[in-house]
Amino acid sequence: MSKRKKGRDLGTEEMKYTEKKKMITSSSSRWGLISYDELPEYMKDNEYILRYYRANWPLKEALFSIFRWHNETLNIWTHLIGFFVFLVLTVLNLEQVPKVADLLSNFTRSFSVNAIVDASHNHSNFFSGTDALFDMEKTMSSEISATVSTPATRWPFFVFLAGAMFCLMSSSICHLFGCHSHKLNIFLLRVDYSGIAIMIIASFFPPIYYIFQCNPIWQFIYLTGITTMGIFTIFTLFSPAMSTGKFRAYRAMLFCAMGLSGIVPAIHAIIVNWSEPRRTITLVYELAMALSYLTGTMFYVSRVPEKWKPGFFDLAGHSHQIFHVFVIAGALAHYGAALIFLEWRDRVGCDKLV
Numbered sequence: 001m002s003k004r005k006k007g008r009d010l011g012t013e014e015m016k017y018t019e020k021k022k023m024i025t026s027s028s029s030r031w032g033l034i035s036y037d038e039l040p041e042y043m044k045d046n047e048y049i050l051r052y053y054r055a056n057w058p059l060k061e062a063l064f065s066i067f068r069w070h071n072e073t074l075n076i077w078t079h080l081i082g083f084f085v086f087l088v089l090t091v092l093n094l095e096q097v098p099k100v101a102d103l104l105s106n107f108t109r110s111f112s113v114n115a116i117v118d119a120s121h122n123h124s125n126f127f128s129g130t131d132a133l134f135d136m137e138k139t140m141s142s143e144i145s146a147t148v149s150t151p152a153t154r155w156p157f158f159v160f161l162a163g164a165m166f167c168l169m170s171s172s173i174c175h176l177f178g179c180h181s182h183k184l185n186i187f188l189l190r191v192d193y194s195g196i197a198i199m200i201i202a203s204f205f206p207p208i209y210y211i212f213q214c215n216p217i218w219q220f221i222y223l224t225g226i227t228t229m230g231i232f233t234i235f236t237l238f239s240p241a242m243s244t245g246k247f248r249a250y251r252a253m254l255f256c257a258m259g260l261s262g263i264v265p266a267i268h269a270i271i272v273n274w275s276e277p278r279r280t281i282t283l284v285y286e287l288a289m290a291l292s293y294l295t296g297t298m299f300y301v302s303r304v305p306e307k308w309k310p311g312f313f314d315l316a317g318h319s320h321q322i323f324h325v326f327v328i329a330g331a332l333a334h335y336g337a338a339l340i341f342l343e344w345r346d347r348v349g350c351d352k353l354v
């Protein structure tokens with residue numbers, strides 16, 4: 001390239017930049033909202049959302065924009081509210097973790113009963129809050145001869161709650177601060193995608209752990225399988241090209257593949273626990289979860305409804321907000337199922353079932 005041509009190109013580049021800068025700063029306030037055409041290239045993700053963008057805002061301005069109306073406000077708040085919902089659920093469940101003294105007294109009582117009669121009966125309920133979930137509880141406990149005296153391990157349940165909270169919080173932070181700079185935008189997007197992968201991995205823990213509690217080999221195979229798949233997904237998502245809009249469908253496909261891999265242990269669990277009456281309730285919950293996630297993903301990929309009416313859903317009602325709501329709905333449905341698995345394991349040991 002000749003020196004003169006190079007100089008001319010640089011000149012045009014510079015003109016373009018100052019023109020753009022002028023357009024950005026010409027807004028009514030200092031940190032005003034701009035249109036899609038005025039966006040720096042790295043922020044051009046959805047051409048159907050035309051206005052109310054923030055771009056290259058300082059961290060402080062970005063932080064306080066949580067209380068301002070722009071096209072990310074509802075994206076931030078939907079997952080922030082979701083985060084607090086799961087935080088409350090975690091605190092409530094932590095409060096219900098039985099005290100050591102309760103555990104001991106329950107154990108000794110149960111032990112003495114076992115010594116006198118052949119079949120054991122345990123009517124203690126550590127998760128009294130779940131009573132409302134199933135009325136058949138009392139009748140079923142008489143059918144189950146193999147009951148346990150100690151409550152089920154709690155950590156897999158809390159792994160799921162922690163995974164959900166991490167995903168929702170990282171998403172909120174990503175939407176809040178993604179407008180700061182190109183570097184931070186890319187980093188936060190990767191954390192956000194990793195959050196989704198972590199939530200999917202964490203979601204597998206309660207069902208797999210409790211269903212296959214009495215079959216440690218399958219428990220190990222399934223949990224190692226999904227964790228390996230999740231780690232691979234996170235590494236793939238951290239490659240620079242993957243954060244771009246071009247790979248939106250590919251990213252969605254990776255997450256769907258992770259979620260759908262749950263079909264294998266699900267079929268296994270259904271076969272093994274065919275006679276378990278609560279199978280239907282947990283299946284309904286898990287199907288509701290799968291349906292929520294899949295519907296959400298369809299909105300995420302298709303960019304409906306803003307695609308049909310560009311500019312109309314800039315502030316409220318665009319695909320990403322709908323996707324967020326479906327993610328929370330799916331996570332709550334899974335929470336319902338996890339609670340039943342946990343409660344079941346509080347009552348049923350490994351002597352008979354599985």
Ligand SMILES: [Zn+2]
Binds near residue numbers: 171175320
């Ligand atoms: Zn999001």
